[in-house]
Amino acid sequence: MKEHYTSKSGVILEANVKLKIKKIADKYYAATQKNIVVTSGTRTSKSQAEAMYGKLAGGDKLTVYKNRTAAQEIKKSYDDAVTAKKLKPQIIQAIKSTLDSQILKKVYISKHLRKGAIDVRSRDMTPNEKIKFKTASLGVATKVILEVTPPHFHLQF
Amino acid sequence: MMKAIIKSFLLFYLALLSIGCVEVKTSITENNNTVEHFLVSSTELTKNDVITINLPKVRPKNLAIIDPNGQMFIIQSAEADVLMMREEEFLLLKTLEIPIRNSKGTIWINGQKSKQVIFEQAGKYIIYFADNLETEPENTFNFSAQITVK
Numbered sequence: 152m153k154e155h156y157t158s159k160s161g162v163i164l165e166a167n168v169k170l171k172i173k174k175i176a177d178k179y180y181a182a183t184q185k186n187i188v189v190t191s192g193t194r195t196s197k198s199q200a201e202a203m204y205g206k207l208a209g210g211d212k213l214t215v216y217k218n219r220t221a222a223q224e225i226k227k228s229y230d231d232a233v234t235a236k237k238l239k240p241q242i243i244q245a246i247k248s249t250l251d252s253q254i255l256k257k258v259y260i261s262k263h264l265r266k267g268a269i270d271v272r273s274r275d276m277t278p279n280e281k282i283k284f285k286t287a288s289l290g291v292a293t294k295v296i297l298e299v300t301p302p303h304f305h306l307q308f
Numbered sequence: 309m310m311k312a313i314i315k316s317f318l319l320f321y322l323a324l325l326s327i328g329c330v331e332v333k334t335s336i337t338e339n340n341n342t343v344e345h346f347l348v349s350s351t352e353l354t355k356n357d358v359i360t361i362n363l364p365k366v367r368p369k370n371l372a373i374i375d376p377n378g379q380m381f382i383i384q385s386a387e388a389d390v391l392m393m394r395e396e397e398f399l400l401l402k403t404l405e406i407p408i409r410n411s412k413g414t415i416w417i418n419g420q421k422s423k424q425v426i427f428e429q430a431g432k433y434i435i436y437f438a439d440n441l442e443t444e445p446e447n448t449f450n451f452s453a454q455i456t457v458k
Contacts, residue, residue: 159387159440190442202439202449209364210345215445215452261446270443277419300378303442 155180158189165193168267171291171308178287183280188272190303194263196254200247203260204229204239221260225249267308274302344402348435348453355427359406359455361435368437368449369399373406373413376431381413381424385441390414408457427457 156176158164164172176187206213207229216222228249232242254264262268273281281297284304288295294307347362371384371392382390383406384398390413392398413426427433438450445452 159442191440191447194447205366205368205449206451208366209451210347211451215450217446262444263447270447272442274416274442275419275421280419298444300374301372301380301436301438301441301443301445305444 155186156189157186158192162189162192163195164189164269165266168192168269168308172269174291175284175287175306179284182283182287185276185280187284189269190272191263191268191270193266193268194261196247196250196264197243199250199261199264200243203246203250204243216260218258218260221253221258224253225260262305262307265307269306269308270298271304271306273297273304346437346451346453348455351453351455352458353408353455354458355408357408359408359435361404361406361453363401363404363437364451367399368439368451369395370438370441371398371404372436372438372441373426374434374436375426376429376433379415380436380441381415381426382441383411383413388414388441430458432456 154173154176156172172187172189179185179187203213203225207226213222213226225246228245229242232245237245250260250264253260259265263270271284273284276284281304285295285297288304288306292306292308294305296305298305344362344364346364346367349360349362350357353359369384369386370382370388373381373383375381382388384390384392386395393401408427411426412423414421414423416422433455434452435455436445436450436452438445438448440448
């Protein structure tokens with residue numbers, strides 16, 4: 152049977168999450184004749200470390216992160232590795248190690264480091280379609296949040 | 309519903325407020341390659357000014373501007389089929405200039421794509437570079453800076 156959802160390239164989805172997205176997408180398609188686009192899925196600590204390395208190397212102080220303590224721990228691991236004149240892969244590894252130890256303590260700098268978190272495109276939905284998407288998600292996702300800036304639906308399973 | 313939307317925007321906005329003009333540190337040397345910092349040269353502008361953005365060597369692939377109402381205007385995103393220049397050119401740019409007057413970005417009105425003038429009103433705008441414009445800033449490689457248009 153034809154799938155009524157697609158994913159942006161590089162999006163990682165676990166098998167059980169795929170089944171849940173399929174359920175929502177089928178319901179949404181039945182109500183609107185439109186497919187959904189998954190814009191983000193579960194993130195690995197390695198890809199998070201690479202993204203944070205890019206920010207830090209570009210002069211960012213990680214102030215955008217809501218968990219300031221966790222962000223500063225990561226900045227410190229970057230600063231220490233730079234001071235020790237480590238190469239880029241080693242610096243990323245140092246950031247990843249910090250992220251991994253935070254995850255063990257259930258501290259998630261991004262909601263997507265937690266399993267079962269996905270984002271869905273909302274920008275091309277009409278207000279009525281947004282309501283239909285929320286309805287389709289009821290009982291499948293444990294949390295459905297319409298984020299405005301940047302625009303997307305965040306779902307937690 | 310409206311409360312949740314306002315709360316969500318305020319949280320995003322407050323987080324970015326703390327950034328202000330991105331730091332003006334000298335560049336750092338890494339693996340013998342000079343890495344330039346992200347920098348918006350002036351944060352207070354008038355309608356006749358141009359936003360000048362210095363870009364680091366490694367930068368996100370998309371650009372959007374968020375207006376004082378939280379509306380996101382896409383300027384560069386191959387995936388959204390919105391291009392101010394070819395992707396390869398965008399990834400090699402050292403400096404990007406955006407005039408305040410008449411610059412346009414893409415938004416979706418009732419699900420329909422539409423090109424609109426960005427700087428229609430005075431107030432605080434956020435320049436937002438990100439690899440993914442459809443997820444939380446915590447979840448994507450991004451740089452942002454706030455400017456005030458008088």
